[in-house]
Amino acid sequence: MADLSINFAGIRAPNPFWLASAPPTNSGAQIHRAFEHGWGGAVWKTIGAPVLNISNRYGGLSIAGQRLLAINNVELISDRPLDVNLREIAEVKRMWPDRAVIVSAMVDADPQAWKDIVAMIEDTGADGIELNYGCPQGMSERGMGAAVGQVPEMCQLNTHWVTSITRLPVIVKLTPNITHIVDPAHAALAGGANALSLINTINSVMKIDLDTLRITPNIGGRGTHGGYAGPAVKPIALNMLAELMSDAQVRASGVPISGMGGIVTWRDAAEFLLLGATSLQVCTAAMHYGYRIVEDMIDGLSNWMDEKGFATIYDVAGKALPQTSTFGELDLAYQAVARIDPDKCINCNLCYVACNDTAHQCIDLVAGDGVRVEPGYDIRANGKHVADTRPQPVVRESDCVGCALCANVCPVDGCIEMVSVPSGRESITWDQLTAQRPEIATSWDAMMAYRKEVGIDIH
Amino acid sequence: MPDVTAPPLDANAFAETYTPLSAHEATVEANRCLYCFDAPCLQACPTHIDIPTFIRKIGTGNLRGSARTILEANFLGGTCARVCPVQELCEGACVLNSEEKPIAIGRLQRYAVDHVQERGVQLFQPGPATGHRVAVVGSGPAGLSAAAELAKLGHAVTLLEKRELGGGLSTYGIIVLREPVEVSLREVEAVRALGVDVQTDRDLRTRADLDALLAEHDAVFLAVGLGAVPAMGMPGEEQVVDGLQFIEDSKVNPQALHVGQRVAVIGAGNTAIDAATIARRHGADVTMVYRRTESEMTAYRHEYEFALHEGIAYQFLTQPVRVVTEGKQVTGLECVKMILGTPDASGRPSPRPLPGSEFVIPCDQVIKAIGQEKPALAVELGLSLDKGYIAVNDAMQTSAPRVYAGGDCVRARGTASTVMAVQDGKYAAAAIHQHLSASKEAAHG
Numbered sequence: 001m002a003d004l005s006i007n008f009a010g011i012r013a014p015n016p017f018w019l020a021s022a023p024p025t026n027s028g029a030q031i032h033r034a035f036e037h038g039w040g041g042a043v044w045k046t047i048g049a050p051v052l053n054i055s056n057r058y059g060g061l062s063i064a065g066q067r068l069l070a071i072n073n074v075e076l077i078s079d080r081p082l083d084v085n086l087r088e089i090a091e092v093k094r095m096w097p098d099r100a101v102i103v104s105a106m107v108d109a110d111p112q113a114w115k116d117i118v119a120m121i122e123d124t125g126a127d128g129i130e131l132n133y134g135c136p137q138g139m140s141e142r143g144m145g146a147a148v149g150q151v152p153e154m155c156q157l158n159t160h161w162v163t164s165i166t167r168l169p170v171i172v173k174l175t176p177n178i179t180h181i182v183d184p185a186h187a188a189l190a191g192g193a194n195a196l197s198l199i200n201t202i203n204s205v206m207k208i209d210l211d212t213l214r215i216t217p218n219i220g221g222r223g224t225h226g227g228y229a230g231p232a233v234k235p236i237a238l239n240m241l242a243e244l245m246s247d248a249q250v251r252a253s254g255v256p257i258s259g260m261g262g263i264v265t266w267r268d269a270a271e272f273l274l275l276g277a278t279s280l281q282v283c284t285a286a287m288h289y290g291y292r293i294v295e296d297m298i299d300g301l302s303n304w305m306d307e308k309g310f311a312t313i314y315d316v317a318g319k320a321l322p323q324t325s326t327f328g329e330l331d332l333a334y335q336a337v338a339r340i341d342p343d344k345c346i347n348c349n350l351c352y353v354a355c356n357d358t359a360h361q362c363i364d365l366v367a368g369d370g371v372r373v374e375p376g377y378d379i380r381a382n383g384k385h386v387a388d389t390r391p392q393p394v395v396r397e398s399d400c401v402g403c404a405l406c407a408n409v410c411p412v413d414g415c416i417e418m419v420s421v422p423s424g425r426e427s428i429t430w431d432q433l434t435a436q437r438p439e440i441a442t443s444w445d446a447m448m449a450y451r452k453e454v455g456i457d458i459h
Numbered sequence: 460m461p462d463v464t465a466p467p468l469d470a471n472a473f474a475e476t477y478t479p480l481s482a483h484e485a486t487v488e489a490n491r492c493l494y495c496f497d498a499p500c501l502q503a504c505p506t507h508i509d510i511p512t513f514i515r516k517i518g519t520g521n522l523r524g525s526a527r528t529i530l531e532a533n534f535l536g537g538t539c540a541r542v543c544p545v546q547e548l549c550e551g552a553c554v555l556n557s558e559e560k561p562i563a564i565g566r567l568q569r570y571a572v573d574h575v576q577e578r579g580v581q582l583f584q585p586g587p588a589t590g591h592r593v594a595v596v597g598s599g600p601a602g603l604s605a606a607a608e609l610a611k612l613g614h615a616v617t618l619l620e621k622r623e624l625g626g627g628l629s630t631y632g633i634i635v636l637r638e639p640v641e642v643s644l645r646e647v648e649a650v651r652a653l654g655v656d657v658q659t660d661r662d663l664r665t666r667a668d669l670d671a672l673l674a675e676h677d678a679v680f681l682a683v684g685l686g687a688v689p690a691m692g693m694p695g696e697e698q699v700v701d702g703l704q705f706i707e708d709s710k711v712n713p714q715a716l717h718v719g720q721r722v723a724v725i726g727a728g729n730t731a732i733d734a735a736t737i738a739r740r741h742g743a744d745v746t747m748v749y750r751r752t753e754s755e756m757t758a759y760r761h762e763y764e765f766a767l768h769e770g771i772a773y774q775f776l777t778q779p780v781r782v783v784t785e786g787k788q789v790t791g792l793e794c795v796k797m798i799l800g801t802p803d804a805s806g807r808p809s810p811r812p813l814p815g816s817e818f819v820i821p822c823d824q825v826i827k828a829i830g831q832e833k834p835a836l837a838v839e840l841g842l843s844l845d846k847g848y849i850a851v852n853d854a855m856q857t858s859a860p861r862v863y864a865g866g867d868c869v870r871a872r873g874t875a876s877t878v879m880a881v882q883d884g885k886y887a888a889a890a891i892h893q894h895l896s897a898s899k900e901a902a903h904g
Binding site (some may be wrong): 004064065170205345347348349351352353375376379381382383384385390411412 | 482486490493494495496497498499501502503504505507518546549550552553554555556560673688727808872
């Protein structure tokens with residue numbers, strides 16, 4: 001049985017699944033219930049300056065009948081009085097000594113304001129502080145949240161104000177609403193951050209109601225941008241995590257990273273771990289299904305780790321990182337081609353139309369007698385038996401560029417495989433090639449000469 | 460035995476078997492569709508409805524567009540959504556059959572078509588007037604289809620229907636569990652909305668009637684269907700109820716419908732099952748009597764299974780020979796057991812009686828549904844025949860100039876079905892249009 005416990009910058013938890021600072025962590029009663037369901041920790045919904053929330057706050061993304069593939073919110077930080085939150089934090093920590101209780105905070109960019117709130121957080125007995133430099137709406141207009149996170153100097157200064165006065169581990173939560181995620185990360189490290197977490201929500205307008213023509217959520221006839229989160233943002237979060245974990249300075253610092261952004265199942269969790277996160281935060285999935293989802297997260301992750309022979313979270317952490325690379329480091333001689341398994345093919349012919357219309361026209365429709373045919377049918381023919389005489393899609397491997405579009409559109413698992421084939425060329429990367437022959441990067445004639453030389457024919 | 464009509468089993472006994480899909484069900488099901496390229500369902504449909512496109516439109520919430528996609532290819536999309544043997548056609552060809560369940564194409568089609576028809580949305584306009592006049596005889600699926608297509612092309616169409624209500628087989632011959640009367644009447648109204656002059660209680664009986672029509676019209680399309688259930692020639696047959704009449708009464712005259720307590724239904728086709736279902740839903744004990752076996756019966760497999768599920772009993776290898784009566788009251792059906800021999804002309808093993816095996820099935824009502832008589836009108840009109848049906852070429856032309864025919868009355872080959880009748884109507888309309896356009900050009904030329 002795998003050991004899921006973590007020690008994250010000194011914050012201990014029985015498993016890596018923490019509820020992110022958000023509506024699911026709004027009160028002591030909620031977190032108490034969440035811990036009963038097994039969550040390893042919780043980052044208390046951000047406390048700080050007085051706010052007034054508005055109605056309504058959430059927009060949902062549905063695709064093809066599947067609800068809440070993402071949610072966006074125009075919710076602010078906790079609207080409960082500071083003293084109430086602080087008292088409940090202390091109560092929860094007292095009742096659950098083995099769980100991680102981290103307090104998210106956000107105050108004016110002023111050293112005294114930070115000093116005041118840090119002292120109050122320390123008094124609760126909480127295990128750590130997370131600096132919310134991410135809120136993209138409502139607070140940023142007041143000079144907090146993303147307004148700090150988007151300016152590295154502010155990020156460093158505010159972090160320093162906190163780390164210089166507290167004994168608690170300080171996690172800096174980064175905003176994705178920035179061009180280079182490593183810039184604020186470096187700033188946070190320079191400010192003394194003990195850990196990083198990402199991603200906060202992404203600026204978004206979720207949708208326009210086609211009946212009312214209004215922006216959703218409709219707030220008294222007006223709409224505003226909100227913070228985008230949920231399953232749909234996972235690839236963005238994974239990329240930013242990979243960027244951080246691939247950065248020499250971040251790695252050298254040794255600070256752990258708490259990953260979040262679209263974690264719904266243990267499978268998502270495992271992906272974040274494989275890219276180097278060592279604690280995981282969850283919000284939208286809990287908002288969609290309730291706290292109970294953590295049971296399968298723990299159980300599924302544990303079973304997968306057992307099957308893979310991983311004893312601890314730290315055995316998993318970062319296992320996929322060595323593969324992260326830049327385009328310039330990829331092997332230009334690598335060649336894959338699509339291969340369709342005729343026994344698995346159900347003849348939907350989506351690969352054919354995708355390749356023919358939008359890729360490289362290298363899939364043919366082949367009739368039972370082996371003759372290539374055009375799409376179409378005899379209008380006098382009908383009945384279910386027409387399915388038996390459907391032409392089969394077949395890849396012309398000599399023309400296949402290995403783009404993998406067909407494999408992505410194929411609805412049958414394992415029907416179209418991208419198979420590695422010898423290209424007959426020496427391995428070389430773009431960086432190596434252009435170092436040897438810089439003219440290839442600037443002259444089409446040189447490029448064409450090189451292709452001819454090594455036998456690359458682009459039809 | 461007392462003459463009683465058993466009450467329905469419950470208030471929902473005669474509601475449509477399949478409930479309408481909810482918006483969420485339709486969306487989820489539509490999104491399950493892979494949107495195959497050059498899809499086999501489209502090919503399998505005799506009217507070649509662009510099924511992936513109409514389903515995609517349901518998925519995007521474009522129900523009006525979805526219905527148009529369906530009805531452009533098949534004006535009777537609402538009826539076909541209910542009565543088509545989808546297992547044998549579109550759903551049978553769905554690529555998901557090999558993996559999981561096929562897409563519920565029929566139910567999705569019904570969802571889209573009902574959406575516009577229940578709201579009275581008219582999706583089509585009559586074409587610019589061509590000055591040509593076409594008469595269509597019979598307002599069943601073939602007639603309605605042809606009339607709609609011709610009207611869309613701008614021809615002035617007169618649609619003659621011998622009965623009180625339009626819709627033909629859809630109105631009178633499909634049990635309400637499969638298609639309520641209002642669905643087929645909506646389709647008659649949709650044709651009327653295209654400017655078609657629908658005249659009910661108008662019969663065509665003689666060659667003179669046809670000549671009169673030809674004098675006033677540029678072309679005539681005969682969509683007259685088939686006749687009554689043929690006679691079996693057994694004693695007591697005058698007490699036997701015609702299965703088609705039985706179904707008709709259950710739809711348009713339910714108050715007058717007489718249902719026995721123990722009913723024997725002769726035949727094993729889809730109509731026989733329909734008649735048996737109605738009797739069963741009225742609370743009767745029903746036995747179907749068929750002279751061959753389960754493997755030879757003409758009903759679709761799913762219909763047979765439906766009947767078994769309904770609690771309808773089967774007596775295979777059983778040939779009725781006499782209706783047993785006391786006065787005018789039926790008390791039983793005398794039958795003889797059969798054995799199967801060598802294949803006959805139909806390719807099926809020929810049944811022959813087992814001597815001395817006579818027995819009586821006790822019952823108080825006998826219904827026969829052993830097929831329909833070939834169109835007697837064909838002979839009366841002096842048209843060439845093909846195995847007793849009206850003979851037509853690929854353009855649905857009969858042996859008489861300017862006279863076309865389609866639907867069950869020409870079904871010498873293949874299976875009689877609503878969707879084939881609809882397609883015949885389309886073929887005939889296209890052929891008539893081509894002929895009239897050519898003659899116009901010649902006149903101008």
